[in-house]
Amino acid sequence: MPNSKKQQIKQSFLSTFSEQYAALMPIVNSPMFAEKLADMFKLLIPTNNVMIISNPSKNLPILEYNDLPPENRASIANQYVNGTFLLDPFYLAARKQGKNGFFHLIDIAPDGFEDSEYYKTYFKHSGLSDECGYIIQLADHGEKFIIISLGQIAVSETFTDKHLKCMKDISPLIESLAKQHWLSGEHENETQFDVRQQLETALECFGKSMLTEREIQMVQMILHGYSSKAIAERFNISLETVKLHRKNAYAKLDLSSQGELFNLFINSLINNEHYEGGDPLISYFGLSVVV
Incomplete structure (x- = not known):
């Protein structure tokens, strides 16, 4: 691709990101934030599935936003929250390894992931063909974190290196924005049953x-x-x-x-x-x- 074309694509991405980021700032802490954050990602890269999952220090994961296919959204969400999350590569990377930042699924999943029953029962049942996303640690040692999953549904294509690099480049700003929303005003009961x-x-x-x-x-x-x-x-x-x-x-x-x-x-x-x-x-x- 000619350098001029690459520059145009980069400028378009940055322009869209800047506009969306500026629009998100005033609604931090509002009920609309998660949905608008998801909308921004859909404008930046070809993702047709966004899941935003908050993981409190002691409670089950909370699906802050998801747009899984309506026909199986409830069953997949319930299965994930009630135990399947324990096998999710993004959850394990955050919880067990304390990872923080932007990751492509293939970089954190086990080598036999596509043959695992989690992949066949949950991942493929969700219609996903590829996944990348952010892990944002809200406390040390994987105690509290946010997972922002960006997926492609019902397509055979995967995210390109260009897509992945662009999303990785804005990782510090996404982390800052997410922390402002999910950390401010939080009052978790530390004596709550784990x-x-x-x-x-x-x-x-x-x-x-x-x-x-x-x-x-x-x-x-x-x-x-x-x-x-x-x-x-x-x-x-x-x-x-x-x-x-x-x-x-x-x-x-x-x-x-x-x-x-x-x-x-x-x-x-x-x-x-x-x-x-x-x-x-x-x-x-x-x-x-x-x-």
Whole structure:
């Protein structure tokens, strides 16, 4: 592309961004802010799905804005908030790694993400073909953060390097704007029961009453979207050993596929409204003792 054409595109992007940013400033702290912020992103790059998710320090994620397809918006949103978020690469990057800034999905997702049941059940069910977005830390160590997800729905194209670079370049300004909105006037009850930690503990303990330590490790890695090769490399074991552990874990849980494993995990979380620790499968299967 000729330099003059590139310069025109850059000037157009900056002009649009400047106008939209200026329009957003007066409505910080207003109920319209999240929607108008989403509208700005749709003008800047070819995204037809924006999700803005606030993650309080102790509560479940809050969908501040989403424009998923109307026909499955409610079911996808409910599934995400009630437990699927624990497997979201953006959530894990923010919560477990403390990442902050702009990221493309392929840079933070496990190598086997497209074969994971999270990808097949949630990501593809949402209609997404690509995703990028911002992680904005509102407190240290992944305690409180905002995720702004920019996706493409029902298209085969992915975001171009030009799109990604432009969005990364404005990351400091997006972070500043988001912090002004989500930090000001916030009064979170610090004695509130830690629902988020409760679900994270349930994931960590999933299967402990029925599986060996190594089988639990395999199940955890599979749920998070790691390939058999990546699992083998992580634990310095052979692919055949990984397959054997997976086969044994599936047999003990009476499962035959990764899809059934994913559904068992989600259903065990939903079933445990009053989870107090330990393996959520004990309550789900009605076990009276740990086996």
